[in-house]
Amino acid sequence: MFSKKYIHSTLVWLLFLNSLIISAQNSNDKLTYCNPVNLNYRFCLDEPSRREAADPVIVNFKGEYFLFASKSGGYWYSSNLVDWNFVTTPDLPIEDYAPAAVVINDEIYFTASTNGDKVPVIYKSAKPKTGRWEVVNSNFPIQNVDPDLFLDDDGRLYLYYGCSNIEPLYAVELDRTTFMPIGEPVACMNADIENNGWERPGDYNERSERPWTEGAWMTKFNGKYYLQYSTPGTEFRSYADGMYVADNPLGPFKLSEYNPFSYRPSGFATGAGHSATFQDNYGNYWHISSTTISVKHKFERRLSLFPVFFNEDGYAYTYTGFGDYPISIPQRKIENEEDYLSGWMLLSYNKKVTASSSLPEYGVEKSVDENIRTYWSAKDGKKGQWLQVDLEDVYTVNAVQLNFAEHTTTILGRDPGIYYQYMLEYSTDGKTWQVLADKTKNKEDAPHDYIVVQNPVKARYVRVKNYHTPSGTFAMSGFRVFGNGSGAKPAAVTTITAERQTDNNCSVKLNWEKIENTTGYNIRYGTAPDKLFLNYQVYGDNHIQINSLSKKQNYYFVVDSFNENGITKGSTISEIK
Structure with a gap:
C-alpha cells in the first residue's frame, strides 16, 4: 500500500510535469527568423535616401557567423543566425561592392569587388570582432569584380570572379603565401538565354536581352565542385543563382540538371541571387541571398536566408518554399524541408485595415497585399499615428513582422538616432486592448522588426501605434501577422x-x-x-x-x-x- 504522503507528493509532481508540458505547448520556444533578415541596414551615402545591403557572404569562424555585405559601413556577427551584432572598421574598403571572405586556419581573409583604376587589396584578421584587419596583398594584379575566395580541402586556394553581360566568369589558383595568381585565369561559364529561361531578364524572366552573369560562389560537396552564379540582374524579382558542377576546381564545368539553384520571384520578399552558401554548427547548409525592393533606386536591396540541401546523388538546391514566412533555426542536423517550417501561417493577407491617416496613393490596403514594393503611409511621422488590421476571425498569434517603408526619408549613412519606437497591441473585440510588444523605449535600428510572441495570444485585431519615426512618415510595406486558426485546412488541388x-x-x-x-x-x-x-x-x-x-x-x-x-x-x- 502507498502512503497518503507518497500519493500526495506523486500527484503534486505529476501536476507540475503537466504544467510544464502545457507551458511548452503554449510558448514559442523555437528559434525563428523571417525574411527579409532584420538587420540595421545602412542608408546609402548618396541620394535618394534608401537602405541597401546585397551581395552577402557568411563564413563560419570558430563557431560564430560573420556576415559581410555591400555598402554596409561595417559587418555583423552572430552565434545563432538570428541575433546580429554590428562591427565598424577603419581598415576595410567597406564602401566597395561584393565582398569576399574565406576562413584559413584561425583567420578570416577578405577582399572586395574592384574595377577601373582601383587596385585590389587582400586583408586578414584573427580577431574580426575588434574591427582590426591587416593587409596581406596590397597590389593584387587582377581586377576581381564580384570575387569569391575558395579554400579546397587539400589546402589550395582559388579565386572566382566576374560581373558582365558579355564576359564569362573566371577562376584562377592563388599562392597561399603571396596571394598572387598561379597561372592564367580560365573561363568557367557564361549565360545561355536560348536554353536557360532563368537567365532571361525581367521580374518574371519575360525579356530577351543579355543578362548580367556575376556573383560566383564555390562549394565542395562529396568530391564535386558546385559553382553558383547569379543572374539576370539585381533589380529583378527573378534575381537567382544558377549552378554548374565539375570534378575539379578549375573545371571543365557542366550545367547542373537542377536549375536554378536558388529562385524566388514571388511572395513578399523576392529575389534569391548573388548569394553565399555555408554550413552551420550542426552541418546544415544555408544560403544568404540578395532580395530586391528596387523602388527608390534599383540597388535598394535587403538580405534573405534560406536552407540548402546537397544530396549524395549529386543534386543540390535551395529551399525557398514559404521563404518569407517564419523559418526555424534547427539545433541539430536536418534532412527534410518541412523541419525548417515553423508551422505559423500568414493571417493578415488582404484583411481589413484601418489607419489614423493615409496619404493619397498610399492606402491602407497596401500594407497587407504581400508586395514589398507597395506601402501604406500616414500623413506624417508624428507620435500617435496608427495602423490596425482586422484578421476577421480569432486566431492564435505567434509572431508579427513590421516592415517599415521609410517614405520621404532624408537620412544618409548611419546615426545613433535611427530607430523606431512603437506599441504593438491586440484585441479580440476591437474595444479592449492588451500589449503584444512594448517598443516605446527601443533604441535599436530594426527596419524589418520581427516580434515573436513568447506566450501566443488569441486575437482578431492587431494594432501598431507610432511613438518615434526617425525620418519621413510612419509607413509600412508589410504589416504581417503569423499564427494559426482552429478551422480546416483547404481541400487538395486535384486538377x-x-x-x-x-x-x-x-x-x-x-x-x-x-x-x-x-x-x-x-x-x-x-x-x-x-x-x-x-x-x-x-x-x-x-x-x-x-x-x-x-x-x-x-x-x-x-x-x-x-x-x-x-x-x-x-x-x-x-x-x-
Whole structure:
C-alpha cells in the first residue's frame, strides 16, 4: 500500500510535469527568423535616401557567423543566425561592392569587388570582432569584380570572379603565401538565354536581352565542385543563382540538371541571387541571398536566408518554399524541408485595415497585399499615428513582422538616432486592448522588426501605434501577422493543366481548380516527380505563367493549397515534355 504522503507528493509532481508540458505547448520556444533578415541596414551615402545591403557572404569562424555585405559601413556577427551584432572598421574598403571572405586556419581573409583604376587589396584578421584587419596583398594584379575566395580541402586556394553581360566568369589558383595568381585565369561559364529561361531578364524572366552573369560562389560537396552564379540582374524579382558542377576546381564545368539553384520571384520578399552558401554548427547548409525592393533606386536591396540541401546523388538546391514566412533555426542536423517550417501561417493577407491617416496613393490596403514594393503611409511621422488590421476571425498569434517603408526619408549613412519606437497591441473585440510588444523605449535600428510572441495570444485585431519615426512618415510595406486558426485546412488541388509554350519552350502556362477558403497556392516543380525542388507562390489567382524553365528538360508540377490553418499537399502531378 502507498502512503497518503507518497500519493500526495506523486500527484503534486505529476501536476507540475503537466504544467510544464502545457507551458511548452503554449510558448514559442523555437528559434525563428523571417525574411527579409532584420538587420540595421545602412542608408546609402548618396541620394535618394534608401537602405541597401546585397551581395552577402557568411563564413563560419570558430563557431560564430560573420556576415559581410555591400555598402554596409561595417559587418555583423552572430552565434545563432538570428541575433546580429554590428562591427565598424577603419581598415576595410567597406564602401566597395561584393565582398569576399574565406576562413584559413584561425583567420578570416577578405577582399572586395574592384574595377577601373582601383587596385585590389587582400586583408586578414584573427580577431574580426575588434574591427582590426591587416593587409596581406596590397597590389593584387587582377581586377576581381564580384570575387569569391575558395579554400579546397587539400589546402589550395582559388579565386572566382566576374560581373558582365558579355564576359564569362573566371577562376584562377592563388599562392597561399603571396596571394598572387598561379597561372592564367580560365573561363568557367557564361549565360545561355536560348536554353536557360532563368537567365532571361525581367521580374518574371519575360525579356530577351543579355543578362548580367556575376556573383560566383564555390562549394565542395562529396568530391564535386558546385559553382553558383547569379543572374539576370539585381533589380529583378527573378534575381537567382544558377549552378554548374565539375570534378575539379578549375573545371571543365557542366550545367547542373537542377536549375536554378536558388529562385524566388514571388511572395513578399523576392529575389534569391548573388548569394553565399555555408554550413552551420550542426552541418546544415544555408544560403544568404540578395532580395530586391528596387523602388527608390534599383540597388535598394535587403538580405534573405534560406536552407540548402546537397544530396549524395549529386543534386543540390535551395529551399525557398514559404521563404518569407517564419523559418526555424534547427539545433541539430536536418534532412527534410518541412523541419525548417515553423508551422505559423500568414493571417493578415488582404484583411481589413484601418489607419489614423493615409496619404493619397498610399492606402491602407497596401500594407497587407504581400508586395514589398507597395506601402501604406500616414500623413506624417508624428507620435500617435496608427495602423490596425482586422484578421476577421480569432486566431492564435505567434509572431508579427513590421516592415517599415521609410517614405520621404532624408537620412544618409548611419546615426545613433535611427530607430523606431512603437506599441504593438491586440484585441479580440476591437474595444479592449492588451500589449503584444512594448517598443516605446527601443533604441535599436530594426527596419524589418520581427516580434515573436513568447506566450501566443488569441486575437482578431492587431494594432501598431507610432511613438518615434526617425525620418519621413510612419509607413509600412508589410504589416504581417503569423499564427494559426482552429478551422480546416483547404481541400487538395486535384486538377492541374500545364501547357508548354511552343514559341518559347522555356515557358509554361499552369491552370488549376480554384479551392475555397484558401489564402494562396504554392507550386512545386522540377525535372522529376521526386525532385520538385523549385517553388512558386501565388496569392489569389489559380493560374500562372512561369518563364524560368530549361529548354532541354521535361518538367513536373504539383500545386499545394494553404490558408490560415495550414498547408494541404496537392494530389496530382502534371508533366510537360
